Amino acid sequence: MSRLRLAFWGTPEIALPCLRAAAAEHQVVLCLTQPDRPAGRGRKLKRQPVAALADELGIEVAQPAKADQALERLAELEPQALVVLAYGQLLSPAVLAAAPLGAINIHFSLLPQLRGAAPINWAILRGHERTGVSSMFMAQGLDTGDVIYQKACPIGAQETAGSLAQRLAEMGAQVLLPTLEALATGHAPRQPQDQAAATWAPMLSKSDGLMDWSQSAAELDRRVRGLDPWPGAHTTLGGNPLKLFAPTMLLDDNQGQAPGTVLAAPQAPEMLAVACGQGALALGSVQAAGKQRMEAAAFLRGAGAAPGERLGA
Structure with missing residues (x-):
């Protein structure tokens, strides 16, 4: 050469x-x-x-x-x-x-x-x-x-x-x-x-990570993974910011709950499962305000979200 x-x-x-x-x-x-x-x-x-x-x-x-x-x-x-x-x-x-x-x-x-x-x-x-x-x-x-x-x-x-x-x-x-x-x-x-x-891939900002739970689980799954690690998908819990990260799991059933509702999901007991407009999305890791990124299982064992609580409300 x-x-x-x-x-x-x-x-x-x-x-x-x-x-x-x-x-x-x-x-x-x-x-x-x-x-x-x-x-x-x-x-x-x-x-x-x-x-x-x-x-x-x-x-x-x-x-x-x-x-x-x-x-x-x-x-x-x-x-x-x-x-x-x-x-x-x-x-x-x-x-x-x-x-x-x-x-x-x-x-x-x-x-x-x-x-x-x-x-x-x-x-x-x-x-x-x-x-x-x-x-x-x-x-x-x-x-x-x-x-x-x-x-x-x-x-x-x-x-x-x-x-x-x-x-x-x-x-x-x-x-x-x-x-x-x-x-x-x-x-x-x-x-x-x-x-x-030609198609375009414009610069991203933190606002692109806001989760609209009325969208389908498949759409929101792509948002979480496509913005991991930056700028990070995000929502709120009790008025406080919560970042959401992979791994993810798509669930067929939103259990008839309103979009953004935390679910008890036997298929993903160690993950944060959330009802979407179509289906549900289980998330494997999160980051609460002022905290380090952690596995969803640890978050749920602590002061995390309980079934029936709403994200983004």
């Missing part, structure tokens, strides 16, 4: 397998991430995951407030290609043109499906049976560039956004390496996307 000089643009943990793979097979001359930010109760400055790994690998790190501020350093280092994965900013035409072989993006969906900021979450929220990873040449539109390679995978019945992200992160490295090999040899395919078939 021809070794390429690369500049790697990425910030969160999901980008780490691709950075490791790129650094093992090629020369990563610069890693660009979002600036470090305060975190935790002490609000101490926390190193961004890609920056921390780059430190370990001995790769120079730049954390410009705006991506264009890196143009001078890119001109000095002369990367042949840019690799971009969850960087956190849109890149300008000047940045995209900073390497002669172009800018390659790794996106966690089967484009043109699920363009945008949260494709992993929305694949679950919308009940897709499969998703995958795409590599593409970056263009000015949002995730509109020509596709190079794709790799598909099924979405499991108990898949959460967190578990699916871990699988796709590793798959991303499996897609990136042949993409870079094809780029180095000048034989990278270019498959234009079908713009008419």
Whole structure:
């Protein structure tokens, strides 16, 4: 394989397998991430995951407030290609043109499906049976560039956004390496996307996690799993916030109770079972206000919800 000089643009943990793979097979001359930010109760400055790994690998790190501020350093280092994965900013035409072989993006969906900021979450929220990873040449539109390679995978019945992200992160490295090999040899395919078939995966906020118990159990199951671990599905109990997490179980019978009613469910005695508009949903873990995430069984043994109480009322 021809070794390429690369500049790697990425910030969160999901980008780490691709950075490791790129650094093992090629020369990563610069890693660009979002600036470090305060975190935790002490609000101490926390190193961004890609920056921390780059430190370990001995790769120079730049954390410009705006991506264009890196143009001078890119001109000095002369990367042949840019690799971009969850960087956190849109890149300008000047940045995209900073390497002669172009800018390659790794996106966690089967484009043109699920363009945008949260494709992993929305694949679950919308009940897709499969998703995958795409590599593409970056263009000015949002995730509109020509596709190079794709790799598909099924979405499991108990898949959460967190578990699916871990699988796709590793798959991303499996897609990136042949993409870079094809780029180095000048034989990278270019498959234009079908713009008419595009769907969108917009950024999520905490408000997206609010549970509407009048919906079906199947819909609410996808909401819980698709927002686990962040931003988290949530409801209220006695006026206090309660977050809801996987594992989940779909129950056919809501026992004729009003949506949001806590049920005694023999099929799921260790879970928090709740009547929905159609069927019922049993939840395996919860987080009450001021508490750590815990198994529903422990919550129910403590000051948790009793059958007949209403959530979200």
